[in-house]
Amino acid sequence: MKIHEYQAKQLFEKFQVPIPQGGMATTAHEAYEIAEGIGGDSFVVKAQIHAGGRGKGGGVKVADSLSDVITLADQILGMTLVTHQTGPEGRLVKKILVEQALDIRQELYLGIVIDRTQARPVLMMSAAGGMEIEEVAARTPELIIKEAIDPAVGLQPFQTRNLVFGVGLDPMLLRTASGFINNLYKMFVAYDCSLVEINPLVVTTDGQMLALDAKVTFDDNALFRHKDLPPLEDPNEIDPLELEAKKHNLNYIRLDGTVGAMVNGAGLAMATMDLIKLAGAEPANFLDVGGGASADMIANGFRIILSDPRVKAILINIFGGILRCDVLAEGVMEAARQVKVAVPIIIRLEGTNCDIGRNLLGASGLNFTVAGDMLDAAQKVAALA
Ligand code: ADP
Ligand code: MG
Numbered sequence: 001m002k003i004h005e006y007q008a009k010q011l012f013e014k015f016q017v018p019i020p021q022g023g024m025a026t027t028a029h030e031a032y033e034i035a036e037g038i039g040g041d042s043f044v045v046k047a048q049i050h051a052g053g054r055g056k057g058g059g060v061k062v063a064d065s066l067s068d069v070i071t072l073a074d075q076i077l078g079m080t081l082v083t084h085q086t087g088p089e090g091r092l093v094k095k096i097l098v099e100q101a102l103d104i105r106q107e108l109y110l111g112i113v114i115d116r117t118q119a120r121p122v123l124m125m126s127a128a129g130g131m132e133i134e135e136v137a138a139r140t141p142e143l144i145i146k147e148a149i150d151p152a153v154g155l156q157p158f159q160t161r162n163l164v165f166g167v168g169l170d171p172m173l174l175r176t177a178s179g180f181i182n183n184l185y186k187m188f189v190a191y192d193c194s195l196v197e198i199n200p201l202v203v204t205t206d207g208q209m210l211a212l213d214a215k216v217t218f219d220d221n222a223l224f225r226h227k228d229l230p231p232l233e234d235p236n237e238i239d240p241l242e243l244e245a246k247k248h249n250l251n252y253i254r255l256d257g258t259v260g261a262m263v264n265g266a267g268l269a270m271a272t273m274d275l276i277k278l279a280g281a282e283p284a285n286f287l288d289v290g291g292g293a294s295a296d297m298i299a300n301g302f303r304i305i306l307s308d309p310r311v312k313a314i315l316i317n318i319f320g321g322i323l324r325c326d327v328l329a330e331g332v333m334e335a336a337r338q339v340k341v342a343v344p345i346i347i348r349l350e351g352t353n354c355d356i357g358r359n360l361l362g363a364s365g366l367n368f369t370v371a372g373d374m375l376d377a378a379q380k381v382a383a384l385a
């Protein structure tokens with residue numbers, strides 16, 4: 001689960017990770033009031049969307065007066081912001097963050113991610129802040145200093161020193177930087193984060209360190225133990241079909257292609273997507289209905305695939321184990337009773353009760369073709385899509 005920058009900064013504050021003064025606004029008037037409360041005469045107005053690269057896209061602007069704040073707030077609220085992370089369709093801005101503008105001496109990068117190879121959280125710090133870290137990693141990987149943390153012993157003082165000296169930070173800042181990094185790591189662990197990223201982390205001209213940007217992602221599998229987190233999710237930032245799928249406990253991810261795929265098991269779903277591509281078509285979604293799906297879940301999954309206007313043909317690839325093929329057939333027929341099926345369906349059923357499943361579908365009056373095996377199924381669906 002992802003949250004907005006302003007929400008991530010509220011969590012930082014709880015853990016004594018310093019942030020600029022500011023607040024979230026949904027109208028120009030609110031923006032004005034926040035700026036007035038901050039005081040001074042220089043502010044930053046920042047679009048709140050779940051995508052990076054907002055600065056380059058025109059979603060982060062400096063205001064030199066209170067009236068400037070109103071002008072910029074009006075300009076950014078309601079704009080469709082396009083960045084390298086939003087795709088060409090962009091994202092509608094409904095919220096902004098108004099902050100004090102800081103006098104920046106130095107911009108750094110600080111991130112914590114889970115490294116699955118090492119099975120540990122890894123702290124990454126770089127003097128090349130404000131730039132895309134993927135670029136830095138590709139061109140000048142030596143500029144990124146990494147420390148893997150043993151979760152049993154936690155972050156050790158020598159590791160923070162390695163980071164601070166590794167990026168060439170002023171040694172006078174060691175104490176400040178160590179406190180900053182320690183508090184951030186505490187937050188990462190306390191909230192079961194999968195990623196925390198501050199780009200840039202800034203040193204101001206008066207020697208303070210603050211998180212100027214904040215990106216936080218939580219491990220969905222740990223959300224059950226953080227009751228305060230789910231309410232932070234902004235439904236505006238989630239694909240409506242993915243939101244609907246989540247309600248029905250389906251693992252659904254929307255993609256850009258034209259072949260809708262309904263599969264049981266994540267591994268089989270991945271293999272099916274590979275075969276669709278191999279056959280020359282593109283999958284419109286990833287959908288794993290799960291091992292023990294009910295007819296209801298199947299019906300919901302099928303309905304969600306059908307409601308995507310990009311879908312030109314559907315491939316149902318089920319290996320009946322715990323999920324019986326007759327249950328699958330009932331689910332598909334239930335969905336077909338609720339919504340009109342205007343696209344061809346290719347079906348590959350194997351395993352438990354596959355004959356009953358095929359017979360049920362055969363008698364259902366639905367327009368579908370039975371495939372011999374997986375490759376045959378992928379080729380048939382690609383030809384139709
Ligand atoms: P994004 O990464 O989405 O482009 P950032 O929050 O990193 O957005 O902002 C982009 C740039 O804007 C920063 O690298 C920084 O130079 C500048 N900036 C952002 N917030 C402030 C602020 N409060 N004071 C001064 N400059 C800022
Ligand atoms: Mg940034």
